[in-house]
Amino acid sequence: TKSSSSSQNQQPQQQQQSQPVAKNDTTSSSTRSSSGAAAATTSSPAAPVQDPVLTISEDGVQTFTYRDGRKTVVDPNTQVTIFYTAEHTATSYGDGTTHFLFANGAEVWTDKSGQSFAKDPRHA
Known part of the structure; x- marks a missing residue:
């Protein structure tokens, strides 16, 4: 998915791109909650503005x-x-x-x- 490949940049230790993002990782799991949010986080690790x-x-x-x-x-x-x-x-x-x-x-x-x-x- 887009979110796991974009979180790859933030987390070099995560080797498998096909793995779903870990649930306890708040930064990358929050980017999956709305469509297209992963693209917004590639340059900055901050969560999208509307993210609850x-x-x-x-x-x-x-x-x-x-x-x-x-x-x-x-x-x-x-x-x-x-x-x-x-x-x-x-x-x-x-x-x-x-x-x-x-x-x-x-x-x-x-x-x-x-x-x-x-x-x-x-x-x-």
């Missing part, structure tokens, strides 16, 4: 933090996913309901069919 950092808490909650300030939190226990951006916070529930809270205070709810509501449709 993943942290997992003891109860299994996964937090993806992006360099541009966005964040995604996935809670497998409650099936809730929360997307944080500069413009809004979107909370997606396991039943297909999503709540958007915008920076200006506006709120919108959607159900799994994509219909919009002013209040939570599950408690209407």
